[in-house]
Amino acid sequence: MPPPGAMPPPGAMPPPAMPPPAMPPGVGLPPDPAAPKPKRGLLVGLVIILVLVLVAVPAFLVFGGRDGDEPATAATAAPTATTPATREAAGPAASPKPGDPPHVKFGWAKARIYESLADMSKAFRAGDLNGFLAPVADKKLRAELERRFRSLRAIKATALELTADSGPFDDKLVGGYSEWGVTVAIKHCFVVARCEPDKMLVDTAWRDSKDGYRLVKFSLVRDVRGPQPWEVSTLTAAVGTRAIVAAPKALQGRARAFLPAAERAAKIADRYVLGRKPDRYLIYLAGPSDWKKWFGGTEDWAIGFAVPASAERSDIVLRAAEIDGGYAESIMKHEMGHVATLAGRDYRDYNGENWWLTEGIAEYVEWDGRPVSAYDRKLTTRRLVRANLFTGNLEKLVPENDAPEWQIDAAYGVGYYTTRCIADQYGHEKLMRFADQVLRNGRPSEAESPTILGRDWKDVSKRCLAYTKQKVGA
Numbered sequence: 418m419p420p421p422g423a424m425p426p427p428g429a430m431p432p433p434a435m436p437p438p439a440m441p442p443g444v445g446l447p448p449d450p451a452a453p454k455p456k457r458g459l460l461v462g463l464v465i466i467l468v469l470v471l472v473a474v475p476a477f478l479v480f481g482g483r484d485g486d487e488p489a490t491a492a493t494a495a496p497t498a499t500t501p502a503t504r505e506a507a508g509p510a511a512s513p514k515p516g517d518p519p520h521v522k523f524g525w526a527k528a529r530i531y532e533s534l535a536d537m538s539k540a541f542r543a544g545d546l547n548g549f550l551a552p553v554a555d556k557k558l559r560a561e562l563e564r565r566f567r568s569l570r571a572i573k574a575t576a577l578e579l580t581a582d583s584g585p586f587d588d589k590l591v592g593g594y595s596e597w598g599v600t601v602a603i604k605h606c607f608v609v610a611r612c613e614p615d616k617m618l619v620d621t622a623w624r625d626s627k628d629g630y631r632l633v634k635f636s637l638v639r640d641v642r643g644p645q646p647w648e649v650s651t652l653t654a655a656v657g658t659r660a661i662v663a664a665p666k667a668l669q670g671r672a673r674a675f676l677p678a679a680e681r682a683a684k685i686a687d688r689y690v691l692g693r694k695p696d697r698y699l700i701y702l703a704g705p706s707d708w709k710k711w712f713g714g715t716e717d718w719a720i721g722f723a724v725p726a727s728a729e730r731s732d733i734v735l736r737a738a739e740i741d742g743g744y745a746e747s748i749m750k751h752e753m754g755h756v757a758t759l760a761g762r763d764y765r766d767y768n769g770e771n772w773w774l775t776e777g778i779a780e781y782v783e784w785d786g787r788p789v790s791a792y793d794r795k796l797t798t799r800r801l802v803r804a805n806l807f808t809g810n811l812e813k814l815v816p817e818n819d820a821p822e823w824q825i826d827a828a829y830g831v832g833y834y835t836t837r838c839i840a841d842q843y844g845h846e847k848l849m850r851f852a853d854q855v856l857r858n859g860r861p862s863e864a865e866s867p868t869i870l871g872r873d874w875k876d877v878s879k880r881c882l883a884y885t886k887q888k889v890g891a
């Protein structure tokens with residue numbers, strides 16, 4: 418199995434005994450021609466969304482089972498009297514006293530914790546670091562939350578809200594004080610004051626103290642692929658009208674230099690959005706250590722990838738050291754093509770029968786209406802077709818992981834030509850509707866083809882095979 422959504426740069430590995438494809442000098446070539454290395458972009462981990470949902474559910478179940486179990490003696494002697502119960506506007510939770518039933522203690526903890534989350538949200542929006550850190554218990558956690566604060570502010574997270582998604586639950590005693598877990602939802606927009614925010618979930622813990630409930634744990638965003646860049650790196654950012662290029666301080670200058678290309682790529686990708694248009698496309702520019710860390714890292718040979726950062730959004734990571742300015746724009750168009758067409762979908766088939774369309778449409782966005790005759794994977798595609806290595810079975814197009822570079826390159830080419838064929842033969846608008854149904858709604862091509870394209874899928878495939886052969890001169 419190949420790396421999911423692997424994108425070799427056109428012509429990075431030209432097939433032997435064939436002239437290299439026409440492309441601007443230096444674009445897509447490995448930095449060290451003596452040690453050529455495949456450079457590809459990835460589309461990764463879209464299955465995560467499903468996992469997140471499954472992980473999130475049990476959190477709701479915990480409290481119900483634990484509430485009544487709490488011994489009354491667990492009501493601590495914390496001097497809660499210093500916090501007036503009257504702070505609750507409606508139905509103030511009473512400050513618990515020894516001997517109070519569990520629900521009183523629970524209600525009190527819940528009110529205090531929710532209040533702290535609201536205060537932190539307000540402080541973030543006001544740019545008030547000290548206010549944001551006010552409930553944080555110790556130095557180490559303060560440093561971690563300061564990093565999140567600074568990075569999220571830098572990448573222009575706006576309208577940020579921390580709210581309890583579930584909890585409190587799992588009450589336990591630590592050093593004589595009660596400690597509660599709360600699953601917190603982080604919601605925010607980018608740059609704009611209002612949006613339909615998506616949410617990311619973190620696990621937090623709050624421990625009672627003589628000063629009230631203190632934040633003692635704030636996990637990474639639940640994500641099987643690893644941390645979001647803003648959780649583990651202090652970021653700076655160059656912010657445009659459609660894109661944000663974020664980077665650690667050492668790459669601040671490069672982030673600024675990347676922004677114009679990101680803006681151009683974003684304006685193209687915008688024209689292909691299926692579903693919700695992103696507030697901004699977010700591109701993280703990674704140094705060598707960031708590359709290993711962010712979103713759990715990825716294959717060594719890759720130079721960039723698109724990854725779901727939440728249930729509604731996908732972000733892009735680029736490896737700064739491996740991308741020159743010219744190639745950056747191409748790869749960003751391709752990756753933003755994935756973001757524009759797939760973000761927000763529980764997309765589980767990126768290595769399956771629709772691989773051709775997933776990658777084909779990203780290539781289609783990257784090529785953006787330029788003449789099909791100039792397409793830069795033409796030679797490898799011609800070679801594949803001439804060698805009878807592709808005879809029309811699109812559902813089996815996804816290349817094997819150990820396939821030669823030129824064959825991987827050519828598989829992207831077949832995806833592109835077929836996608837372009839549908840646009841040329843049936844119209845761009847119908848292609849986009851077809852992609853929406855097949856990629857985002859999980860509908861079979863066979864079912865959608867007659868309705869949207871007006872032809873059986875078999876006929877369309879056949880026609881597009883002929884189109885591909887003709888365009889590549891096979």
Ligand SMILES: [Zn+2]
Binds near residue numbers: 459779
């Ligand atoms: Zn791709």
